[in-house]
Amino acid sequence: MAVQPVPATAREWHLKARPNGxxxxxxxxxxxxxxxxxxxxxxxxxxxxxxxxxxMRGRMNDVKSYTPxxxxxxxxEGGAVGHVVASAAEGYEVxxxxxxxxGWREYATVPAQHAVKVDEAHAPLSYYLGVxxxxxxxxxxxxxxxxxxxxxDTVFVSGAAGAVGSLVGQxxxxxxxxxxxxxxxxxxxxxxxxxxxxFDAAFNYKDAPVHEQLAxxxxxxxxxxxxxxxxxxxxxAISALNVHGRAxxxxxxxxxxxxxxxxxxxxxxxxxxxxxxxxxxxVGDHAALQGQFVTEVAGWLKDGSLKYEExxxxxxxxxxxxxxxxxxxxxxxxxxxxxAS
Ligand code: NDP
Numbered sequence: 647m648a649v650q651p652v653p654a655t656a657r658e659w660h661l662k663a664r665p666n667g668x669x670x671x672x673x674x675x676x677x678x679x680x681x682x683x684x685x686x687x688x689x690x691x692x693x694x695x696x697x698x699x700x701x702m703r704g705r706m707n708d709v710k711s712y713t714p715x716x717x718x719x720x721x722x723e724g725g726a727v728g729h730v731v732a733s734a735a736e737g738y739e740v741x742x743x744x745x746x747x748x749g750w751r752e753y754a755t756v757p758a759q760h761a762v763k764v765d766e767a768h769a770p771l772s773y774y775l776g777v778x779x780x781x782x783x784x785x786x787x788x789x790x791x792x793x794x795x796x797x798x799d800t801v802f803v804s805g806a807a808g809a810v811g812s813l814v815g816q817x818x819x820x821x822x823x824x825x826x827x828x829x830x831x832x833x834x835x836x837x838x839x840x841x842x843x844x845f846d847a848a849f850n851y852k853d854a855p856v857h858e859q860l861a862x863x864x865x866x867x868x869x870x871x872x873x874x875x876x877x878x879x880x881x882x883a884i885s886a887l888n889v890h891g892r893a894x895x896x897x898x899x900x901x902x903x904x905x906x907x908x909x910x911x912x913x914x915x916x917x918x919x920x921x922x923x924x925x926x927x928x929v930g931d932h933a934a935l936q937g938q939f940v941t942e943v944a945g946w947l948k949d950g951s952l953k954y955e956e957x958x959x960x961x962x963x964x965x966x967x968x969x970x971x972x973x974x975x976x977x978x979x980x981x982x983x984x985x986a987s
Contacts, residue, residue: 652690652731656681657962658721658751665706668903668973673706674966679721682755683732689744689758690732696749696962696983697725697775698969703902712928724749725780727764727771728985738763745774752962752985769944776809776980777947777954778940780929784896785813786939787932790821792925793870793894797822800864802883804828805874805899806848807835809980813943814872815845816952827863829856829879831975838978842953851875857882867891875900881911887922895926903973955979961986 655678662675684690702724705716716722726749730742735758738744744761748754764774776782788810789795801818805811806828815826828839828848839848847863856878860868869891871883876898883893901908917924946952957977959968965983972981 652683652692652753653681655679656752659962659965660720661706661716661718661722664708664718665703665903667905669703669706669966669970671966671970674722676963677721679751681753684734684755686734687758688755689730689735689738689742689761691726691728691744691746691748691754691756691761692731693726693728693749693752693754693985695727695772695775696751696965696985697780698965698972698981698983699724699780700897700899700902700972702969703973722750723747725775726751726754727774728754730761733758743771745779750965769947772956772958772980772982772984773947773954775982776956777813777943777952781809781980782813782943783932783936783939784927784929785810785817786943787929787935788872788894788896788927789814789817789870791932791935792927793872793892795821795823795870798824799869800825800827800866800888801870801872802827802829802860802864802868802886803872803874804851804879804883805897806830806839806845807843807978808874809977810896811872811874812839812843812955812979813952815839816843817943818870819844819846820946820951825864825866825868827860827868829859829875835975835978838955842955844953851879855882857885860886870894872896873898877901877909877911881913884911884913884916884922884924887916887920889920891920891922893922893924895924899973957981959983 663673665673746756746761748756801823803814807830828845829851836848839845849859867888871893874897877900
């Protein structure tokens with residue numbers, strides 16, 4: 647890679663106001679800020695791809711959570727991949743490709759210990775934000791470890807055309823599920839689920855109540871539910887789960903922009919008689935699976951048995967559009983922002 651001059655200033659996104667309900671473009675601001683030279687132990691990275699993820703909506707609120715809130719008037723954070731353009735850290739050279747957490751900006755000065763080297767010869771750089779990164783591990787660990795998936799299980803996954811969901815369904819098929827059902831928010835996504843991603847059945851949750859469509863798609867019930875959505879999806883799944891069924895509570899995107907009290911599930915008492923296990927998960931708890939996950943998933947990608955989709959939005963100035971698009975469902979697979987190279 648040719649060494650490029652480092653500019654004195656570059657653009658970064660700041661949180662200007664905390665959203666109340668759905669975020670709006672004026673909640674954030676694209677600011678020209680100084681590019682800081684790395685101090686000992688740091689690297690300066692020119693970002694190539696930024697990740698936008700649903701959890702970032704929670705970080706815009708001023709509430710205590712498993713990740714601290716974004717600070718008003720400061721650059722927001724998130725996953726990003728790029729190339730080292732200046733290094734004051736041993737073992738890091740200009741040109742190294744790294745995955746780090748200084749997203750929402752063109753250039754990031756980060757501690758080298760938080761910059762993980764990635765191999766562009768092995769997979770395209772953006773894959774480390776998706777199938778080979780955090781969403782991929784979420785799907786893999788959530789299904790296999792938290793969900794205790796077993797060969798022959800019938801599986802339902804919501805948010806099925808997204809980054810995590812599309813991998814959950816495919817991994818379940820690869821591991822021998824007897825039935826995989828997915829739900830998504832458009833006819834095109836439903837066609838992608840049963841076509842490209844090889845789900846056995848899929849439905850558009852906007853067409854009719856989830857519990858009705860799920861009952862038709864899985865008449866014998868389900869053994870495992872991977873929840874990305876919450877609300878009506880979780881309630882329908884609790885009704886459909888078989889005795890000793892498991893639900894992996896991964897996300898509840900249907901309520902991330904709610905201003906009122908969340909709805910349901912109203913049928914939780916069914917969990918008693920059916921001896922259900924509903925377990926929340928955080929991907930960060932599953933780092934020990936990283937090696938096994940990368941080896942297995944990279945193998946499936948290589949032999950073509952796992953399909954991977956990305957929705958790519960170009961230009962740092964469109965990062966907020968990409969984030970809002972993600973919340974509204976404009977993505978199939980992983981939503982990423984590509985910066986000018
Ligand atoms: P996705 O790529 O799935 O994008 C979000 C999708 O959510 C949209 O494309 C949209 O698709 C769907 N959606 C939006 N609103 C609704 C709604 N009201 N009802 C149903 N679906 C809706 O995102 P990710 O794969 O990155 O994340 C999926 C889930 O996993 C999220 O809930 C996220 O918070 C969670 N997560 C949790 C982690 C953990 O450690 N617990 C780690 C990573 C992700 P559609 O068109 O189908 O509506």
